[in-house]
Amino acid sequence: MGNTTNTANPGGRAAAAGSRVDADAAAAAAAAAVASPAGDPAPAAPAKRARIALIGAGGRSEMYIRAIYGKHSDTAELVGLSDVNPGRMEYYRKLIQELGGTRQVKSFEPGQLTAFIRDNAIDRVVVTTPDYTHADYIVEGLEAGADVVVEKPLTINAEGCRRITDAVARTGRNVVVTFNYRYSPRNSALKEIIQGGVIGKVTSIDFSWVLDTVHGADYFRRWHREKENSGGLLIHKSSHHFDLVNWWIDDVPERVFASGGLKFYGDKNAAQRGLGARPERGTQDSGTQDSGTQDSRAGEAVRDPFVLDLREDDKLRELYYENEHFDGYRRDQDVFTGGITIEDNLALVVDYQGGQVLSYSLNAHSPWEGYRVAVNGTEGRAELEVVERAAVQNSTDKKTVVDPSGTPVQEEDAVRHNGERLVVQRHWEAAYEVPIINGEGGHGGGDELLLSDLFNGPGEDPLGRPSGYLDGVRSVSVGIAGNESLGTGLPVRTADLGLGVDLRRGQ
């Protein structure tokens, strides 16, 4: 698999991009209008800099802060910053100074969001708090008169969807869900192939995603490990993936059957596999942190590969470890302790309104990280294979690169190599590889493209990448139905979830 560098539409077979004619168009227009608080659908450039308040000064907020003080300083201005943890706000205050920020950014208490928006004429609130808080801040932001940019997932349950859809209807304001995966050039390339009709009408999709023992493990170390915080991986992680499918095939999920469970992480699984006593957390003063793991090749005791020592990475230390005394947020809990209420192995069958069938799986303890998606159509098949980290080989030095899609890593082995390959084959023809152009930065340059759309307005995007609240609801609808199906053992219709909006096209 190679890292390809150029995109094309091989054979000129792809037809012109089909335009969305349903409520998605409204969502895309809503996303465009966010760049212009006055409500113009697709402005060339905002007349003034958008006044932004950011809530949630954790790991993800850095991307937005760097963008506002970097490439997008001409269209956006950070007016206020909020977090429950004053230490993390101080961390970003220092970063803002390093980035050359001259004006003082105001701090405000999370409970004062409404007053802050009104008193400071805030145009947009950027929400980068844990998932379970999203609905509250979205609704509050809209009601106080701001538009909202929210990290995925939109929310974690049906009640959150109802409240958000109701607030959007009442206020007429806009919500953008930043689905950065759509902007990854490889995912856009697959969209182009499908949208162009190269493989005909889509009949089914086979999609499997594997998270490795570094990135996958990370969801079991902190707030994500409790379903009431994250909705489980079906919401927190897979909403990215379900959004991709919804967008690739331009259709709506109707019925979901899910199966899975916690089969690797957690205290019970550890005990069954005979793992001995474990440290409660990774950041320990005991020195070796050896819990008896043996390197079978060398026959020597090695450091526990599941341990994350926050002191070994500057950002992890300064942002989280040194601020624990404010709120007790431990970012390095042991993945084999009790209290985990999310799944690590999941399989779903999803029926779409147009008759397509998705088979999906997620594994969170794989030795490599990446995904494979195969799309079957009436005229052929497209296959996208992506390896983001080919191997995790006890490399404790690289373990702090938690997400290899955000920060590319070089870990490879002789068999598997990092890279991506999109292969298309039409019936009765030879297969061909579709070249992919990658840019600089996270997700093959996708994050930069997303930020540009966000801060400059998307204009006309033939691929329809900007996503609004309806895309957010559609993506979490699969996970919400999946969670219900896990509980009942039965298939669940998204229309029966009470999401506050009819997801079907043409409604």
Ligand SMILES: NC(=O)c1ccc[n+]([C@@H]2O[C@H](COP(=O)([O-])OP(=O)(O)OC[C@H]3O[C@@H](n4cnc5c(N)ncnc54)[C@H](O)[C@@H]3O)[C@@H](O)[C@H]2O)c1
């Ligand atoms: N699109 C992506 O690729 C991507 C990547 C990472 C995270 N995310 C999303 O970003 C969001 C934040 O994730 P993160 O990894 O930065 O988490 P984090 O734990 O690093 O940061 C969350 C921050 O929110 C603060 N916080 C907690 N509760 C709060 C509350 N009630 N009010 C205000 N602040 C509160 C915490 O103190 C912390 O600083 C999540 O929704 C996550 O899904 C998206």
